[in-house]
Each structure stands twice: as structure tokens, then as C-alpha cells.
Amino acid sequence: xxxxxxTKQLTSVxxxxxxxxxxxxxxxxGEILHVEGPNGAGKSTLLRIIAGLLSxxxxxxxxxxxxxxxxxELWQRNTxxxxxxxxxxxxxxxxxxxHYQSQFDGAEDVDAWHLLETVGxxxxxxxxxxxxxxxxxxxxxxxxxxxxxxxxxxxxxxFTALDSRGIKLLHERFQHHIDQGGALLxxxxxxxxxxxxxxxxxxxxxxxxxxxxx
Amino acid sequence: xxxASTWRILKTLMRRDLAVALRRxxxxxxxxxFVLIVVTLxxxxxGPGPDILGRIATGxxxxxxxxxxxxxxxxxxxxxxxxxxxxxxxxxxxPLPALALGKxxxxxxxxxxxxxxxxxxxxxxxxxxxxxWGTLMLTLLVGTPMxxxxxxxxxxxxVSLGRGGxxxxxxxxxxxxPLLIFAAAAVESTLVGTSAYGQVVLLAGLMLLTLTxxxxxxxxxxxxxxx
Numbered sequence: 001x002x003x004x005x006x007t008k009q010l011t012s013v014x015x016x017x018x019x020x021x022x023x024x025x026x027x028x029x030g031e032i033l034h035v036e037g038p039n040g041a042g043k044s045t046l047l048r049i050i051a052g053l054l055s056x057x058x059x060x061x062x063x064x065x066x067x068x069x070x071x072x073e074l075w076q077r078n079t080x081x082x083x084x085x086x087x088x089x090x091x092x093x094x095x096x097x098x099h100y101q102s103q104f105d106g107a108e109d110v111d112a113w114h115l116l117e118t119v120g121x122x123x124x125x126x127x128x129x130x131x132x133x134x135x136x137x138x139x140x141x142x143x144x145x146x147x148x149x150x151x152x153x154x155x156x157x158x159f160t161a162l163d164s165r166g167i168k169l170l171h172e173r174f175q176h177h178i179d180q181g182g183a184l185l186x187x188x189x190x191x192x193x194x195x196x197x198x199x200x201x202x203x204x205x206x207x208x209x210x211x212x213x214x
Numbered sequence: 215x216x217x218a219s220t221w222r223i224l225k226t227l228m229r230r231d232l233a234v235a236l237r238r239x240x241x242x243x244x245x246x247x248f249v250l251i252v253v254t255l256x257x258x259x260x261g262p263g264p265d266i267l268g269r270i271a272t273g274x275x276x277x278x279x280x281x282x283x284x285x286x287x288x289x290x291x292x293x294x295x296x297x298x299x300x301x302x303x304x305x306x307x308x309p310l311p312a313l314a315l316g317k318x319x320x321x322x323x324x325x326x327x328x329x330x331x332x333x334x335x336x337x338x339x340x341x342x343x344x345x346x347w348g349t350l351m352l353t354l355l356v357g358t359p360m361x362x363x364x365x366x367x368x369x370x371x372x373v374s375l376g377r378g379g380x381x382x383x384x385x386x387x388x389x390x391x392p393l394l395i396f397a398a399a400a401v402e403s404t405l406v407g408t409s410a411y412g413q414v415v416l417l418a419g420l421m422l423l424t425l426t427x428x429x430x431x432x433x434x435x436x437x438x439x440x441x
Contacts, residue, residue, distance in 0.1 A: 053301055053440055076307035085298025089230065091237035100233075103226040104306060106219060128237070 002029050003065070004152050004183040005050060010059035012045050019045050020204050023059070027200070029151065032174065032184045034192055037204035043187040044084070044156050046204065050185065051081035051154045063152070080105075080150040084157060086141035090130035094121050097129055097140050107147045119143045120166070134161040145173055153177065155186040220308040224316045227303070231320040234293075241289060242324050245282040246332060252278040253336045264341040271340035272350060272401040273394075278336075279329055279354065280390050283361040287386075288379050290321060290369040291436070300373070301440045314432035315425070318359075318366045326358030342401075349404040349414070353397040356417045363428035364389050370435035392420065 003026055010023040019042030027033045035043045048054045050061055052068055052075050060067050063075055088097050095112055102110040116122050119139040121132075129137055138161045145153065159167050171193055174184055178198060192199060235242055256274050260266055294300040303313055333351045342350065368386045372378025400413035 051305060053304060073307045076305055079305075081302075081305055083298055083301060085296070085301070087298035087302040089234055089299065090293075090297065091234045092230070096233065100226055100230040104223060104302075106222070106307075 003027070004029050004063070005185070006062045006065075007050065008060050008062070010046070010049065010056045010061070012042060012049060012054075013057045014042070014045060021058075023204075025202055027152075027183050027185060029181045029183055030178050031198055031200060032178060032186070032192070033200045033202060035185065035187045035202055035204065037187075038206060041204040041206045043204055047081070047154050047156050047185065047187060048083070051079060052076070053081070078150055079152045079154055080144065080148050081154045082141055082144070082156065082158065084160070086137050088129045088137045088140045091128055093126050093128055094132065094136075094140050095125040098143055101144055102147060105144060105148065107149075110147045115143050115146055118146050119169070135163060135166065138162055139166060142170065145170075145177070151182050153182065153184045153186075155184070157187055157189070159188055159190045220312060223306050223308040224312055227306075227313055228316045228320050231317065232323070235320070235324050241286055242328070245285045245325060246328050248285055249275075249278045249282045249329065249332065249336065250339075252281070253339050256340065267341045268343055271337060271342035272346070272398050274340060275333065275336045275342075275350065276353075276357075276394055276397050279358070280361065280387065280394065282329070283325065283358075283365050283390075284383050284386060286325075287365040287369050288372070288382060290317070290366055291373040291439075292369075295373045295439065300436060304436060304440055310433035310436065311429035314366065314370075314429040314436065318363050318425070318428065318432070321366060322359050322362040326354075326362050329358055330354045343405060346401050346404045349401050349410045352410075352414055353400050353417060356414060356421050357393050357397050360393055360417075360421045360424045361390070363424045367428050367431045367435065370432045370439065373436075374439040393417070396420070 005027045007023060007025050011021040012019045023046070025033065035046060037043050045054065049056050052072065062068075063078060066074065068075055087101075089100075092100070094116060098110075098112045098115055102108075102112065102115075113122075113125075116125055119142065121136060121139055121143075124132060124136065129140060132140075142158060158170060162170065167190065177184060253274060256270070257267060260270070291300060294303065304310060306313065330351055333354050334347055337347050337350055364386060368382045369378075371385070372382050375381065396413045396417050400410040400417070403410040403413060
């Protein structure tokens with residue numbers, strides 16, 4: 001299996017605290033990597049580093065064997081990051097949000113109505129997103145996954161605020177993605193239904209050693 | 215770099231921002247009402263005589279424009295920051311300074327351009343002699359893009375601070391001084407019957423310089439803010 005993403009000796013220090021040091025991991029096509037750890041351990045930081053939003057203090061991240069700084073656009077085209085914040089515009093309707101988001105992602109032939117139906121928001125399409133619940137807003141954000149062709153998905157707590165049907169739907173979508181040879185990196189406090197070789201786990205433990213401000 | 219996709223992303227960003235702004239019309243209209251009210255307050259305060267009003271008109275209109283630029287400038291990136299759109303913007307496969315320029319242009323369309331259109335009404339209210347109206351509008355047309363660009367730099371720098379409003383005003387107002395000096399001088403020249411060409415060209419030069427450099431500064435500030 002081809003390696004999609006690889007980190008080498010990553011170290012991240014935030015606010016004088018070492019979150020993780022010398023973290024190396026590898027994620028191949030068709031695999032899921034579940035990052036575990038208690039609150040504040042640095043799971044989100046790791047995901048944001050891999051997505052390219054943060055830079056690590058030390059170490060490097062390689063996407064298809066290429067370091068990040070060499071070609072940021074390759075990076076941006078091949079990864080899809082959805083963080084804690086859904087990036088859904090509160091003033092726009094679900095339909096408009098989906099429309100603009102698919103334009104950003106360069107997916108020209110997206111049937112926004114079909115997408116709405118898939119994520120279970122049909123009938124709510126003309127309400128401004130601010131009138132929708134947190135879970136429904138989450139669904140708007142996650143609708144990107146149904147047309148995305150990015151090989152690497154980086155999802156920070158994707159199940160937050162979703163109901164059990166939504167979680168099941170998302171699991172099915174993940175399964176489809178890895179069957180297609182995609183890779184998935186996620187954090188979640190929810191147990192995942194996968195088992196066996198395709199699911200890897202990595203645990204980030206809080207460091208006790210504080211570096212202090214210099 | 216793929217120019218076609220950069221252009222497509224830029225257009226989408228601008229269309230979305232315009233759509234969001236049109237859903238929240240009060241954010242667009244309030245700064246304009248503010249300018250109108252400030253301008254109508256002056257005749258009440260200093261007396262309606264055309265000799266005084268006509269002389270201070272340019273200054274009043276421009277100072278009101280500067281202050282209105284600060285109103286709501288916090289919002290320029292705040293909502294995007296809070297709902298996560300800002301970090302998604304950083305991750306878009308397009309150069310971030312280009313997207314920052316797009317944001318500046320949208321801000322200008324919604325704050326600067328209406329001000330230029332409103333200028334004759336303000337000039338009328340303050341009895342600015344008619345021959346100077348054209349110059350006043352011209353200075354606003356050339357000066358307001360600069361206001362938008364500098365406001366964007368300040369807003370991007372303070373977006374991750376909880377309450378950056380007062381800090382933002384303190385950061386930005388001193389930077390507006392050259393703009394104010396040249397704009398007032400241009401209108402003054404027209405009033406005394408000489409050409410305002412020099413001042414307007416200088417303002418245009420400043421505008422081009424600001425519009426070239428500000429997107430880079432905004433992009434750098436956004437990268438720091440989403441950390």
C-alpha cells in the first residue's frame with residue numbers, strides 16, 4: 001500500500017508545554033488512523049499540523065513523500081480538513097452553504113439537492129443556518145465528504161453533535177472512502193466500528209514535563 | 215499555480231461575502247447613517263453660516279468617513295474566524311494574499327463606494343462650494359480603497375483577540391493621517407482655484423502602494439491568527 005502521509009519526529013510546543021515530541025506515524029491508502037488521547041493532549045494540534053494550519057517546532061510532515069513547504073497547493077488539493085468549527089455561514093441557507101462550499105472545492109457537477117437529501121436536510125434548505133441545530137450545521141459541513149475526491153481526510157471530532165443515524169451515515173461514508181483507496185485521519189471520543197488491519201490507533205499522552213517560557 | 219482555479223475560488227469567495235453582507239444589511243447601512251448623522255450635527259453645533267461650514271466641510275466629511283471605516287471593521291474577519299471559515303480560507307488551493315485582496319474589494323464595495331455616492335449629499339448639507347464637489351468625490355474614490363485595505367490589516371491582526379475594537383482604532387487612526395492631509399489639501403486647492411492634480415495623483419499612488427502591500431500583510435496576519 002502506498003504511504004499517503006508520514007510524519008517524522010514531530011514535536012509541538014504550545015504555550016510552553018510540550019504536547020508531543022518525536023512523534024512519527026505513517027498512514028497508507030485505505031487505512032484509518034484514529035488519534036486518541038485525553039482532552040488537551042494535543043490531538044487537534046497534531047491534526048492542524050498535518051493539515052498545514054500550524055507548523056511544528058521540529059520534524060516534518062510528508063504527503064506522498066513530499067514535504068509541505070515545497071508545494072502547498074498540492075497539499076491543499078489532496079487534503080480535506082474539517083475542524084471543530086463547521087465553517088458554515090450562519091446567514092446563508094443550507095443550500096447556499098453547500099453551493100459555495102462545492103465551488104470552493106472545485107466540484108462543478110455537484111447536485112446540491114441530492115447532497116441535502118443524503119445528509120438528511122431536505123425540507124430545511126431555505127432556512128438560514130443560524131436557525132438550525134448544532135447537529136444540522138455539522139451535517140452541512142460534513143456534506144463536503146460526499147463529493148470530495150481528496151485522498152486524505154483530516155477530521156477533528158466529526159461525530160460531535162450528530163445523532164446516531166448521522167453517525168451511522170458517516171461510518172458508511174468512511175467505509176466507502178477507504179474502499180476507494182482513500183486515507184482517513186480522525187480524532188473522536190466515540191468508539192469506531194472498524195476493526196482489524198485497516199484501523200490503526202495512536203495515543204497521545206499528556207506530557208508532564210513543562211518547558212516553561214524562555 | 216493554476217490561475218483558472220484561483221480566479222474561480224476568488225470569485226466564489228467574493229460572491230459569498232456579498233451574499234452574507236446582503237443578508238445583514240444593517241451592518242452595511244449603519245456606518246453610512248453614522249456619516250450622515252455626524253455631518254448633520256455640525257451645522258447645529260457650529261452654526262449654519264456658509265462661511266464656517268464651507269471651510270470645515272472637507273475635514274468633517276473625511277473625519278466622519280475615517281470613523282465610519284472603524285465602525286464594524288472588527289467584523290471584517292471576526293465572523294469568519296469564529297465560524298471556522300477563516301481556517302478553511304487558509305486551506306484553499308489559492309494564494310492567500312489574492313483572497314485577502316478579494317476580501318478588501320468586497321469591503322470597499324460595501325463601505326467605500328456607498329460613501330463616494332453619498333458624498334454630494336454630505337457636501338450639500340455642509341454647503342461645500344459646488345466647484346469642489348468633484349474633487350471631494352475624487353479624493354473619496356481614491357482614498358476609500360486605502361481605508362479598506364488598512365482596516366483589513368488591522369482587523370486581521372486583532373481578529374484572534376477577544377475585544378480588539380479599541381486597539382484597532384488606536385492602531386489604524388494614526389495610519390490614516392497622510393490620507394486625511396492629502397485629501398483635505400486637494401479639496402482646498404480646488405477651493406482657492408488651483409489644480410488638485412498633484413494631491414490626487416499622490417493619493418492614487420498611496421492607494422496603489424497600499425493595495426499592493428496590504429494583502430501580503432493581511433495574509434501573514436491571518437496565518438498567525440488561525441494558529
